[in-house]
Amino acid sequence: MADLTRAYGPSCRPDTFVTVTVFGHRIPFVRKGANALLRAAMAAYDVDYAVTRIETYNCRPTTSGGSKSAHSWAAAVDINPEKNPFSSKGVLITDMPPAFRAAFKSNGFGWGGDWRSCKDAMHFSLDTGEGGSAVVEQFDPGLQARADAKWAGRGKPSPQRDAKRPGGQAPPWKHDHPANPRNPKSMHAGCDTVRQWQAQMKRRGWDITVDSDFGDRSELVCRAFQREKGLTVDGILGPDTWRVTWDAPVT
Numbered sequence: 001m002a003d004l005t006r007a008y009g010p011s012c013r014p015d016t017f018v019t020v021t022v023f024g025h026r027i028p029f030v031r032k033g034a035n036a037l038l039r040a041a042m043a044a045y046d047v048d049y050a051v052t053r054i055e056t057y058n059c060r061p062t063t064s065g066g067s068k069s070a071h072s073w074a075a076a077v078d079i080n081p082e083k084n085p086f087s088s089k090g091v092l093i094t095d096m097p098p099a100f101r102a103a104f105k106s107n108g109f110g111w112g113g114d115w116r117s118c119k120d121a122m123h124f125s126l127d128t129g130e131g132g133s134a135v136v137e138q139f140d141p142g143l144q145a146r147a148d149a150k151w152a153g154r155g156k157p158s159p160q161r162d163a164k165r166p167g168g169q170a171p172p173w174k175h176d177h178p179a180n181p182r183n184p185k186s187m188h189a190g191c192d193t194v195r196q197w198q199a200q201m202k203r204r205g206w207d208i209t210v211d212s213d214f215g216d217r218s219e220l221v222c223r224a225f226q227r228e229k230g231l232t233v234d235g236i237l238g239p240d241t242w243r244v245t246w247d248a249p250v251t
Contacts (some may be wrong), residue, residue, distance in 0.1 A: 002129035004073045007136050008032055011072035016242035021148060030075045033126045036108040036135040037077070038147045040124070043103035045150050049096060053206075054079050055228055076125035081228055082206040084121035085110075085220035088235075093220065094103055094121035102219075108133035124225065140177035170246035171196065173239045194218070197237055197245060201225065204250050 008030045009016045017028040022041035029037050044051075057074040062065065070076035083095045092113055101111050104124045110131020112120025126132035174193055195212040201221060202208050208221045219235040226233045229244050 002127050002134070003068075004070065004075055004127060004134065007126075007134040008075060009074045014057070017057065017074050020144060021101050023054060023150075024151065025051070025054050027054060027056045027077075028074050029056055029077075030073050030126075031139050032136045033108075033134075034076050035137045035143055036126060036133075040104040040107040040109060042147050043107065044100050047097055047100040047103065049100045051079055051080065055081070056100050056200055058227075060230060070125040070130060071126040074130075075127060075134075076123060076130075078122040078228070079124065081122040081224040082208075082221065084113075084223040086122070086227065087119045087220060088223075089216075089217075090117060090119055092119045092121060097122065099244045105131075110136040121129055126229045145237075168246050170243045173242050193242075194237065198240060200245050204245070 013042065018031040018034050020029050020034050020038060021027075022037060023044075027248055051090055055078045056071065056076065058069065058071040058210060060069050060072060062069045071078075080095070083093075087093065094113055096113075097176065101113065105111055108126055109124040110127065112123030112125070112130070114131060123130075126134055128134050130217070130246045191212050191214070194214045195210060198208050198210040198218060202210055206221050206225065208218060214222075216219055218237075222237055222241060223233050225231075225245070226235075226241055230250055231240055231244065
C-alpha cells in the first residue's frame with residue numbers, strides 16, 4: 001500500500017472528489033483519477049457482466065491494518081463483493097470475465113485478484129502499491145458525457161442508486177453456541193444463530209448457502225459485508241455484524 005497523498009492530496013477529504021456515473025451508479029471518486037475510472041467503465045460496457053453493487057469512498061485502514069486504504073482517497077472501487085469476496089487464504093473466487101478485469105487493468109487499475117498472499121477479487125485500485133498507476137489528470141466532464149452515451153446505448157436501464165430498501169429491527173443476539181476449537185472464528189453446524197444470519201444475508205442478495213454451518217464461504221461473505229458497512233473486518237459473526245445485517249439499508 002502506497003501513500004496516495006502526493007498524487008491526490010490528503011485522505012478522507014471529499015472536497016478532492018467528483019461525482020461520476022458508471023454502470024448506472026452515481027459514486028464519488030478522486031477527481032484527479034476520475035478520467036481513468038470513466039475510461040475503464042466504457043471499456044467494460046463492451047463486456048456482458050452486470051454490476052449490481054459498486055462501492056468507493058470509505059475512510060478506513062486497509063483490511064490488514066497499518067496504513068490507509070485507497071478507499072480513503074476514493075481511488076478504488078469494490079464491485080459485486082458478494083460474488084468476488086476477499087480471501088485472506090489466497091483463494092480466488094470471482095465471476096468477473098477476464099475481459100471485464102482487463103478493462104480496468106488497461107486503464108491504470110490494479111486488481112486484487114492478482115495479489116499473492118491474499119485475494120480481493122472485488123477490488124480495483126489506482127494505488128501503486130496495489131498494482132495501479134496513480135493516474136493524475138484534470139477531470140474531463142466531456143468524458144462523462146461520452147460514458148453516459150455509451151451506457152445508454154447498451155439499452156440497459158440505470159439502477160436507482162438512491163432507492164434503498166430500508167433496514168429493519170434486528171432480532172435479539174443469542175450467541176449461545178460454542179466455537180469450533182480448531183477455528184475460533186467458526187461456529188458449529190446446526191446453530192440457529194448462523195442459520196438465521198445466513199437467511200437474512202441471502203434476503204439481502206448475498207450468495208450464501210443457508211445450512212447453519214459458518215464455514216469458509218460464510219466467513220468470506222461476512223468479511224465482504226463488514227468491509228462494505230465499515231465494520232471491523234474480522235470474519236466473526238459478532239453483535240455488531242448481526243445488528244447491521246438487519247438494521248442497514250439494503251443497497
